[in-house]
Amino acid sequence: MIEPSTTFGALKEYCKAENLNVIQVPVGQNFEMNIAAMKKQAMAQTGSVLINICDPNNPTGNIVDFTTMFDWINNAPETHLFLLDEAYFDYAQANPRYKSGLDLINQGKDNVVISRTFSKVHGMAGMRLGYGIATVNTANKIKPFAAGFNLSAAGIAAASAALDDKSFYKKSIEYNQLSRKILVATLNELELESVPSDTNFVLHIIGTPLADYAKHM
Numbered sequence: 001m002i003e004p005s006t007t008f009g010a011l012k013e014y015c016k017a018e019n020l021n022v023i024q025v026p027v028g029q030n031f032e033m034n035i036a037a038m039k040k041q042a043m044a045q046t047g048s049v050l051i052n053i054c055d056p057n058n059p060t061g062n063i064v065d066f067t068t069m070f071d072w073i074n075n076a077p078e079t080h081l082f083l084l085d086e087a088y089f090d091y092a093q094a095n096p097r098y099k100s101g102l103d104l105i106n107q108g109k110d111n112v113v114i115s116r117t118f119s120k121v122h123g124m125a126g127m128r129l130g131y132g133i134a135t136v137n138t139a140n141k142i143k144p145f146a147a148g149f150n151l152s153a154a155g156i157a158a159a160s161a162a163l164d165d166k167s168f169y170k171k172s173i174e175y176n177q178l179s180r181k182i183l184v185a186t187l188n189e190l191e192l193e194s195v196p197s198d199t200n201f202v203l204h205i206i207g208t209p210l211a212d213y214a215k216h217m
């Protein structure tokens with residue numbers, strides 16, 4: 001499995017449990033994901049490769065250059081499977097430089113799986129509910145590995161209601177944009193450098209020991 005360093009750590013833990021080889025590719029100077037270097041690593045492997053791309057990324061909060069990423073996906077050998085973790089995609093939709101991988105799946109790409117969650121913009125982390133998107137071909141290959149008892153009836157009902165609740169969704173995104181603006185303005189005022197964020201968090205320098213920082217926040 002190939003992923004950037006740093007990124008959300010769950011997949012790495014699953015790989016460790018299965019004794020799979022994990023290669024981490026450092027992000028660049030501005031915390032941007034180095035897709036070209038990840039591709040180089042993937043091309044150097046002889047077996048199957050799972051590529052973990054969290055877009056927007058956690059904890060950096062920034063988006064991936066989709067032109068380079070899509071180009072790789074469109075021209076990748078059959079041994080490369082891409083997991084696009086779109087937990088934060090809702091927050092990035094307003095950015096014209098962001099593109100979800102959904103188009104690739106709609107175009108029939110079998111080498112892409114998207115994962116999404118109800119834990120962020122819908123505020124339902126406690127319900128433990130998310131979903132994957134893939135072509136029928138790929139979904140059928142994954143199916144035998146799915147846990148038999150996975151979702152709760154309450155979770156499914158809540159998710160269904162959440163998808164219909166357009167006004168909460170809109171409000172959630174608007175409040176996030178507003179509070180992120182306040183946070184970034186404050187960080188700028190305090191001269192604490194931060195990474196441009198398309199999520200609901202902002203990676204930044206804290207400047208002082210953590211305990212002091214937490215108290216002042």
Ligand SMILES: Cc1ncc(COP(=O)(O)O)c(C=O)c1O
Nearest residue numbers: 008054058085087117119129130
């Ligand atoms: C990038 C990313 N993917 C997945 C998750 C997990 O979401 P869930 O609550 O659906 O397990 C998180 C949670 O923090 C996350 O940041």
